[in-house]
Amino acid sequence: MAKHNNFKEKLIHGLFLFNGLFVVIVLIGIFILLIAKSVPVFKEVPIKEFLFKATWNPTATFVTPSYGMGSMLVSTLMVSIGALIIAIPLGIGTAAYLSDIASPRVREIAKPVIEILAGIPSVVIGFLGIVLVGPIISKLFKLPNGLNALNGSILLAVMALPTIISLAEDALKSVPLSFKEASLALGATHWQTIIKVKIPAAISGIVAACMLGMGRAIGETMTVLMATGCSIAMPHGFLSSVQTITSTIAIELGEVPYNTIHYYALFAIGLVLFVITFIVNMVSDIILHRYQKVIK
Amino acid sequence: MKRKAGLVAMIAALFFVANIAVAKNDMVEIKGSDTLINVAQKLAETYMKSHPDTSISVTGGGSGTGVAALVNRKCDIANASRSIKPKEVEDANTKGVDPKRVVVAIDGLSIITNAQNPIDKLTVDDIGKIYRGDVKNWKDLGGNDTPINLYGRQSNSGTYDFMKEVVMKGEYSPNLKSMNGNAQIVEAVKQDLGGIGYVGVGYVKDATGINVLKVAANPSLGYFSPLNSMDVKTGNYPITRPLNQYLNGTPKGDVKNFIVFELSAEGQRIVEDEGFFAVPQEYQRYNNDVLGISTNLDAPITKYSVQGRDGN
Numbered sequence: 001m002a003k004h005n006n007f008k009e010k011l012i013h014g015l016f017l018f019n020g021l022f023v024v025i026v027l028i029g030i031f032i033l034l035i036a037k038s039v040p041v042f043k044e045v046p047i048k049e050f051l052f053k054a055t056w057n058p059t060a061t062f063v064t065p066s067y068g069m070g071s072m073l074v075s076t077l078m079v080s081i082g083a084l085i086i087a088i089p090l091g092i093g094t095a096a097y098l099s100d101i102a103s104p105r106v107r108e109i110a111k112p113v114i115e116i117l118a119g120i121p122s123v124v125i126g127f128l129g130i131v132l133v134g135p136i137i138s139k140l141f142k143l144p145n146g147l148n149a150l151n152g153s154i155l156l157a158v159m160a161l162p163t164i165i166s167l168a169e170d171a172l173k174s175v176p177l178s179f180k181e182a183s184l185a186l187g188a189t190h191w192q193t194i195i196k197v198k199i200p201a202a203i204s205g206i207v208a209a210c211m212l213g214m215g216r217a218i219g220e221t222m223t224v225l226m227a228t229g230c231s232i233a234m235p236h237g238f239l240s241s242v243q244t245i246t247s248t249i250a251i252e253l254g255e256v257p258y259n260t261i262h263y264y265a266l267f268a269i270g271l272v273l274f275v276i277t278f279i280v281n282m283v284s285d286i287i288l289h290r291y292q293k294v295i296k
Numbered sequence: 297m298k299r300k301a302g303l304v305a306m307i308a309a310l311f312f313v314a315n316i317a318v319a320k321n322d323m324v325e326i327k328g329s330d331t332l333i334n335v336a337q338k339l340a341e342t343y344m345k346s347h348p349d350t351s352i353s354v355t356g357g358g359s360g361t362g363v364a365a366l367v368n369r370k371c372d373i374a375n376a377s378r379s380i381k382p383k384e385v386e387d388a389n390t391k392g393v394d395p396k397r398v399v400v401a402i403d404g405l406s407i408i409t410n411a412q413n414p415i416d417k418l419t420v421d422d423i424g425k426i427y428r429g430d431v432k433n434w435k436d437l438g439g440n441d442t443p444i445n446l447y448g449r450q451s452n453s454g455t456y457d458f459m460k461e462v463v464m465k466g467e468y469s470p471n472l473k474s475m476n477g478n479a480q481i482v483e484a485v486k487q488d489l490g491g492i493g494y495v496g497v498g499y500v501k502d503a504t505g506i507n508v509l510k511v512a513a514n515p516s517l518g519y520f521s522p523l524n525s526m527d528v529k530t531g532n533y534p535i536t537r538p539l540n541q542y543l544n545g546t547p548k549g550d551v552k553n554f555i556v557f558e559l560s561a562e563g564q565r566i567v568e569d570e571g572f573f574a575v576p577q578e579y580q581r582y583n584n585d586v587l588g589i590s591t592n593l594d595a596p597i598t599k600y601s602v603q604g605r606d607g608n
Binding site for chain 1: 361363364387452466469471472473474475480484487
């Protein structure tokens, strides 16, 4: 009987080890695949030109095809940073409200509602961008068309909010109660306590929450594909139509002839996107760890 | 323990049954052009009413996506609003796929502007200049002082390619806004005073708030509207194109029956109801050769299209 249990123990141990390793193997596999498939493009196009030149026209037949992802890179960063500018104040405000001010009953209702927001399919959000946000933007700014970077930012802010709110709230909640009590005992108001004590104490958790929200925004595809107008020119501002990296891959990968420069170039822009999200996630992870140590 | 084993067996059995069900299902899959999607959907629905045993699924994604799916054997029929490219034929052949073309409808690619734009006609050359970005303001074409906003399709669209290769004979301006489909272009141009777009004629038939421009290959030959079926069928309207379906080899079974239905008098009437135009005689003969049927079997179509012409 004891022997049997020992075997079972080992089996389960092995199973969990495999599960843990599997994720790592998949990640490394994706990374290797992306690199292997992107290398050929850099033999044809210099890296600098590929990253920063603003003309992308791989299917050109009347002029030489050009592979410069500059405008896409700018568009992607613009849309996601715009989303953060909208989502961070809203997200932190909501998190502070939920953790410190809301009554338990309100919190019980509000939290699941926010989590439901995270579950709305991106295509539905994109649809709202076309029929709701677009017309509002075009009226507000007197534009002929509301499909632009601002529209994408607003929608991505909505999508990043649940991540930011729930992680920032966790961070605020794990600030020891003694901090709050000490502050209130010294005569600080509730507002002062939140702004001057709780948020600074939880700042690394909050920053990590925002970075993860950004990671979510950068990689989003369907919503931006539908709502940003998809124009490949270098954007002039938030009211220009833009085409992000993800949109380009989604539009072009479906029909690109395999093993051509265009095909490899799509993998290469995918690699750039992967590197950006990887860095964002890693930085947020490092910040989060540092914060956990500080609290201990 | 025994109960768990029973559960596992049950789940396994379920998967097994599901697999058989999937394998048995004779589904005809049609994929591709967003220009053809509505008419193909309508044809499929009508066909399924009289043939309840056959199920047909129609999805979009663009001509390029459709042809790629045919090449990779992911669909039975690829809708394409352009001709197959030599590179695609090569790819198909290396994978053992033999693409055959059937022409199911004729489209007059329509150039649309906002209803409040006073310009009502353009030459093919003007359209090229506009989309290449050489002309940026309507006043250069005799219109209001309004910047031109370009609306077009994404690069996986056959219409995108057709415009580029046949009409513009040059590259698109980078300021082109790429829309997801014909209907989105119509909606965008409806709201944009300076907008211009191109869509299949089937999408402008009932649309309001837009102008469908008259187009001339050469001003001395006169301007023609794609809404006049006579001008599209005779080729007076300069940007007329066949809408194709590509098949793998000579079709058999359900695929063949469905195509024969599409090309029948009833099928072609649906094509015209959807705003496109019935296939003229020269293509009927071509289609019949592809399908391996003798031309006189299709006498009703010929009669129908002749009547259509008389009617105009």
